[in-house]
Amino acid sequence: MADYALLILPSTNRVYAEASVDLTLAELQVFNQSVLDGRLDNATRTELGGVPYVTFTADTLSDTDLAYLANLSALYALFRIDGKLLEPIHLHRLDAFDDDLITIQKYQGKTNELFTKLLLNVTLMSSARARDMLDHRLHVLDPMCGRGTTLNQVIMYGWDAAGVDIDQKDFEAYATFIQTWLKRKRVKHQAEVTRVRRDKQLVGRKLDVSIGLTKESYKAGDALTLTYVNADTVKTRDFHRAGSVDLIVTDAPYGVQHGSRAGQGLQRSPLELLREAAPVWADVLRPGGAIGIAWNTNVASRADALDVLAQSGLDPIDEGPYRSFGHRVDQAIVRDIVIARRP
Structure with a gap:
């Protein structure tokens, strides 16, 4: 099993920012049910260095799994947790045009x-x-x-x-x-x-x-x-x-x-x-x-x-x-x- 940490995209809307972790957890669970075959476990809110993340565990994530996860609405970056270190995972979003x-x-x-x-x-x-x-x-x-x-x-x-x-x-x-x-x-x-x-x-x-x-x-x-x-x-x-x-x-x-x-x-x-x-x-x-x-x-x-x-x-x-x-x-x-x- 590997541990992962999802960094939430900062939001200029303060009220939405407060809700973004819980919303991301719910969105992640819907992805998990529909296209990830339930392979993600233990999804929860975790603070790392005083910054809120969504963390979860998985056996392995294929390139296809990562391609789905790349399009989570509030995902800013995804890391594999290696002890006290965060290893960044390169993601390819669907984005066809400038944001x-x-x-x-x-x-x-x-x-x-x-x-x-x-x-x-x-x-x-x-x-x-x-x-x-x-x-x-x-x-x-x-x-x-x-x-x-x-x-x-x-x-x-x-x-x-x-x-x-x-x-x-x-x-x-x-x-x-x-x-x-x-x-x-x-x-x-x-x-x-x-x-x-x-x-x-x-x-x-x-x-x-x-x-x-x-x-x-x-x-x-x-x-x-x-x-x-x-x-x-x-x-x-x-x-x-x-x-x-x-x-x-x-x-x-x-x-x-x-x-x-x-x-x-x-x-x-x-x-x-x-x-x-x-x-x-x-x-x-x-x-x-x-x-x-x-x-x-x-x-x-x-x-x-x-x-x-x-x-x-x-x-x-x-x-x-x-x-x-x-x-x-x-x-x-x-x-x-x-x-x-x-x-």
Whole structure:
């Protein structure tokens, strides 16, 4: 058996930093269950030199095991413990682009990018596609994508991203940001904003972007696809076929400063919105696909949210590490994750 120490990535968000060790422990256990065949033992919080680490033991870790672990959301570095010494282990992340794609946007209400990555990881690990993380291009939908933090993380992994959001300002801000970023980074791409009509009626606007991972692959016709539709999330089926996405990942309205809006007011409570939208979202998931939702438990209980997903024909996952993701965001928000899988 070998001992390992995982150093947590420093977070500029003090509240999230306080929760990051416990969140990493839960995320690590989900990875352990889904793609590491339970080979990790004794995962716990340990202080080394006054710095908090997550430590664990394992017989051996293969190159594939390390490739999975490299993508843990808050991992800064991984070490093998040799007596009083820490031997660094070289890791290769999936990251396909510079990390400012994730970090450069700053605006009120932005979801912490480390948490966004955690939510995406845990949702994937709960699906039938978990072992495809390293070598397949997945299709991920955020049906309330706001200014695109989830979309950017999906692109960062080299996967196809799709978003839906009703807020016109968020749509315009993201369309401007992603096109500016791609041009500044000199990434081969094409981008277009068009109006979408159904039965001669305008139902929304759509951003379509094709993105080259390399100049050579782009010339060969191999490009990532990014779409963002400015429309109500309950209309998702108007833009995405049934059974067309592998994962759905979204940060639900908190009922505080977020919401589904028409005009200037909050028109639907977060739980009411989930009841309307969840059956639509479930329909666009492929069999074996999973949905992960970040949720404010001060607005509605975890049990209520899971019950809505179950009533939508999904199988909630609610045991072991899945019950350890709750954490405080501020005085009004205690955030948790609910996960369900399509049979």
